[in-house]
Amino acid sequence: MAADDRARSFERALLAMDRVGARDTLLVAAEGADTLAVAESVVAPALERIGDDWERGAVSLAQLYMAGRIAEQIVSEVLPQVRPADGERPLLAIAVLEDHHALGKRLVLSALRSSGHAVADYGHGVTVERLVQRCREDGPRVLLISTLMLPAALRVREVVDRLALPGPPPVVIVGGAPFRLDPELWREVGADAAGANSAEAIELVDRFMGGAR
Numbered sequence: 589m590a591a592d593d594r595a596r597s598f599e600r601a602l603l604a605m606d607r608v609g610a611r612d613t614l615l616v617a618a619e620g621a622d623t624l625a626v627a628e629s630v631v632a633p634a635l636e637r638i639g640d641d642w643e644r645g646a647v648s649l650a651q652l653y654m655a656g657r658i659a660e661q662i663v664s665e666v667l668p669q670v671r672p673a674d675g676e677r678p679l680l681a682i683a684v685l686e687d688h689h690a691l692g693k694r695l696v697l698s699a700l701r702s703s704g705h706a707v708a709d710y711g712h713g714v715t716v717e718r719l720v721q722r723c724r725e726d727g728p729r730v731l732l733i734s735t736l737m738l739p740a741a742l743r744v745r746e747v748v749d750r751l752a753l754p755g756p757p758p759v760v761i762v763g764g765a766p767f768r769l770d771p772e773l774w775r776e777v778g779a780d781a782a783g784a785n786s787a788e789a790i791e792l793v794d795r796f797m798g799g800a801r
């Protein structure tokens with residue numbers, strides 16, 4: 589079955605609140621394949637369509653909520669759990685700023701850790717205040733920020749401004765729906781780059797870290 593057909597059947601199962609069907613679709617797709625790449629090609633497009641359908645009234649808020657929750661549970665179950673080694677001081681940090689759409693960050697974090705990077709996970713629903721404070725304490729070289737809602741995306745500007753002094757500030761890489769919809773938004777909020785998916789997150793981190801892990 590092609591990736592698009594799988595994404596469609598995953599989407600149908602989510603909308604029918606059929607957890608078992610959705611899980612089976614993903615597990616079959618992941619057989620003998622890279623689980624992360626499969627999650628990217630099946631989960632992300634299915635949820636994006638559900639979001640669009642919700643926006644135009646074709647899907648209810650309850651369906652949006654259940655689809656999000658089911659997808660989150662399944663992704664946690666199938667993705668490799670890669671933890672940083674004890675005592676390691678991560679050069680990278682990731683957070684979902686202000687909002688609670690945590691699934692994209694989960695994929696990006698798994699991808700970075702699987703590719704050998706130590707990444708501190710600052711969680712989701714993180715306020716500007718808390719994010720700046722954590723960065724001052726830990727001093728990551730690269731800060732990855734995920735936001736799915738426009739108001740949160742615009743607040744990246746505040747994070748960047750507040751991290752500018754005392755220097756040196758981390759490189760800020762952003763991602764999430766608002767940055768995909770408006771390809772210039774990352775510049776406007778003062779970030780250093782934006783990535784569309786976890787593969788791009790790895791490419792950008794490798795570029796800015798110059799090979800350091």
Ligand code: B12
Pocket residue numbers: 628631632635636637638639640642643652653654655656657660686687688689690691692693695696732733734735736737738739761762763764765768782783784785786788789
């Ligand atoms: C699932 C979902 C939910 C779930 C979230 C479950 C969870 N725990 O994550 C639930 C149901 C809880 C939810 C709630 C809400 N949601 Co919602 N939700 C979505 C939906 C359908 C899918 C998001 C998702 O998980 N996608 C799958 C993941 C894998 O993709 P992703 O997050 O985009 O991440 C990928 C890339 O963007 C990238 N990426 C992500 N972050 C980063 C970071 C870096 C550094 C890099 C390089 C890359 C990167 O890589 C990831 C992997 O490919 C989107 C639609 C959409 N188009 O995104 C709406 C959407 C984001 N939600 C929306 C809204 C409005 C809401 C609510 C306000 C609804 C309400 N009235 O209650 C609440 C707000 C909750 C809150 N305060 O945070 C709107 C936001 C509109 C806007 N312009 O601000 C959207 C866009 C729907 C729409 N089309 O209108 N939501």
